[in-house]
Every structure is written in C-alpha cells, then in structure tokens.
Amino acid sequence: MKIEHVLAGFLPDSRGHDGLALAVLLARQAEAKLTVATIQPPPWASPGPGRADESAWRAYLKEQATAGFDQARQVAGEQADYITRFNRGSGRGLVELARTSDVDSVVIGSGPRGSKGRISLGSTADQLLHASPVPVLLTPKGYAEDLPSRVDRLTVAYRRGPGCDSAVSVAVGVAAALDVPLRLVTLVVGANRARIEQQMLGNLREQATADLERAVEGRRREVEVETLEGRNVTTALAETEWRKGELIILASSESGPLRRVFLGDTSVKIIRAAPRPVLVLTREPFGSRQTLTK
Incomplete structure (x- = not known):
C-alpha cells in the first residue's frame, strides 16, 4: 500500500x-x-x-x-x-x-x-x-x-492468520511514513464472566499475546501489544485508551476475493463499535508483502 x-x-x-x-x-x-x-x-x-x-x-x-x-x-x-x-x-x-x-x-x-x-x-x-x-x-x-492536528498512532486489530500478518506489514510501513507509533490489539470476547469462562479467556489471552509477540518479531520499530477482553466487541474496545488522532487498521476477510476489500462479521462489529476512523485493507495473496512508499 x-x-x-x-x-x-x-x-x-x-x-x-x-x-x-x-x-x-x-x-x-x-x-x-x-x-x-x-x-x-x-x-x-x-x-x-x-x-x-x-x-x-x-x-x-x-x-x-x-x-x-x-x-x-x-x-x-x-x-x-x-x-x-x-x-x-x-x-x-x-x-x-x-x-x-x-x-x-x-x-x-x-x-x-x-x-x-x-x-x-x-x-x-x-x-x-x-x-x-x-x-x-x-x-x-x-x-x-473536533479534528486532531495529525494522525498520532496506528492500531491494528489483530487476529491470527496470513491476512493480519500482511496487515501488520502494511501498518509498519504506514507508521514509518507518517512517523507515528504502532500498536497491535487483539480482542478476547466472552459471553459471561463465570469461573470456567474466566479460565478459558485466560488461555485465549495467553495465546493471543503470544501470537502478537511473534507477529512483531524482527521489527526495528517498537510496537505496543495489548489484549482487550469484554463481553462483546464494544465492551472490549472500551477497555483501552484511544488517542485523539488514532487510526484503526483492519484486514479484509480471508474468504473474500483477492485484491479487494471484503469484511467478515467480526470486522463489521469492530467498525460499528470503533471510536476512531477505520482503515480497511484489501485482501492480498498468501505470502505477499504490501509495501508503502512516500
């Protein structure tokens, strides 16, 4: 990109x-x-x-x-x-x-x-x-x-898979070009807060955090990593601080057509609950790396 x-x-x-x-x-x-x-x-x-x-x-x-x-x-x-x-x-x-x-x-x-x-x-x-x-x-x-003076951070809504790995590569380039920090967040959503659900969410959180850490290995630019829990997407997104000039980046659904924007159900929920602008990327072929030039 x-x-x-x-x-x-x-x-x-x-x-x-x-x-x-x-x-x-x-x-x-x-x-x-x-x-x-x-x-x-x-x-x-x-x-x-x-x-x-x-x-x-x-x-x-x-x-x-x-x-x-x-x-x-x-x-x-x-x-x-x-x-x-x-x-x-x-x-x-x-x-x-x-x-x-x-x-x-x-x-x-x-x-x-x-x-x-x-x-x-x-x-x-x-x-x-x-x-x-x-x-x-x-x-x-x-x-x-209430317009911010500039874009001041990028946040990638990350989930395990080649589509989001490509989105991270894009976001790293965009962050460098705009000279802003980059953050990766993953959502852990549960239906209730019972003890067994808490244990399952804890396991999911550990796995999601490990996925995020692997996603940013070898990056020269420092990347924040955060896991957000909630009963649903809206409450999970409310569990973190959003900067005034933040942009959220979403990968397209991996089931959609190549080189096109195409959303899955979770992505639609994120867009509707997002408190900041959302950039939806096109779906790239597996193994491709999108690059950014200024």
Whole structure:
C-alpha cells in the first residue's frame, strides 16, 4: 500500500465534511496528492421529447456539483483536484474511479444513521466494502467538529492468520511514513464472566499475546501489544485508551476475493463499535508483502 494519492468521496453535508477533513489531514501528513470526487446520478441518455428536461437536469447537476466543490475548497484548498463522476450508486462510482485512476485509498464519512463518534455503514460504505480495489478509510460521525492536528498512532486489530500478518506489514510501513507509533490489539470476547469462562479467556489471552509477540518479531520499530477482553466487541474496545488522532487498521476477510476489500462479521462489529476512523485493507495473496512508499 502507498499513500501518494488519496481520494475523498464528498457530499455537501456533515458526512461529506467529516470524510474530507480526514482525507485532507492524511494527505498533508503523508505529503500526498488529494482528489475530491462527487458521484451524481447519470443524466438521461435516450433522445426524445424529454430532451428539454434532460438539459435542465444536467444544468441542475452541474450547479449542485459546483456548489458542493465550493464548500470542499474551503477545507481542501485549491491544490486538490475536484472531479465529478456519474453512477447510480455513489459507492459503485467511487469503486469505478478507484479502478481507473492511480489512487491508493478512498476516504468517506459515516452513513446517515448512527450516533456521534461512531461509524454507520450506509449504502456507499457497503458498496465500497465489497468491491473496492484499494483500502477504504471510514470516518466517524462528527469527526470534523473536533479534528486532531495529525494522525498520532496506528492500531491494528489483530487476529491470527496470513491476512493480519500482511496487515501488520502494511501498518509498519504506514507508521514509518507518517512517523507515528504502532500498536497491535487483539480482542478476547466472552459471553459471561463465570469461573470456567474466566479460565478459558485466560488461555485465549495467553495465546493471543503470544501470537502478537511473534507477529512483531524482527521489527526495528517498537510496537505496543495489548489484549482487550469484554463481553462483546464494544465492551472490549472500551477497555483501552484511544488517542485523539488514532487510526484503526483492519484486514479484509480471508474468504473474500483477492485484491479487494471484503469484511467478515467480526470486522463489521469492530467498525460499528470503533471510536476512531477505520482503515480497511484489501485482501492480498498468501505470502505477499504490501509495501508503502512516500
């Protein structure tokens, strides 16, 4: 993975501003190019009596895009590129744009539902998280209202397997490029706190900690390791401190298609409970090593 060209999917509302604010932050810290894109419904393509209405519809779409980009320029400035694409689905439009351009990641805001400080997976995110050829960065609702000055730590949600081992390699490179510390956490989730469950959780914790320690062997950069326990994913994630400028990194499901983003059930739960932005990586072939250049 590289961070040389960041794509922000933008709508002129609070969700769009949240994602754009994070995209600007990341692009500036990585000294990367930034493209701001708005996806609009396609104009009518068939000729006939409706041509006059089609002309008015095209003019309306152009006016909306111009007004939206005027808002975006107040955040991203004149150095960013601003483009409009047409598609019946905003997520599918961003997927197509990512396939046909040199972007390294796509950044979007939260869906319309959900509480402040959390990520809601709307239709745009759903389309991206099943088909994007590049990593997808999801932004919590209200992120732009209390924006950190910089990304200040990366946390990988780790589980044993080649997919997460690849994610650790990516995260090490990203941390070095952004000059931030790296942390690996694993979640140990149990249904209740009975004695037998406690013993099982203790065994799981020991195994998970050993897995994490093996994952960071030989790394030159110091990496924090932490195991989080809870009745569920939400309570487990609440058992640690999250920095204001933290980013969470997730590997795609190992059952998904190669070179695409694809989520499993646990990853979806982590995204919905995450108190910070989440970067979902694409699934790489077994044994491959993703690298990052600045």
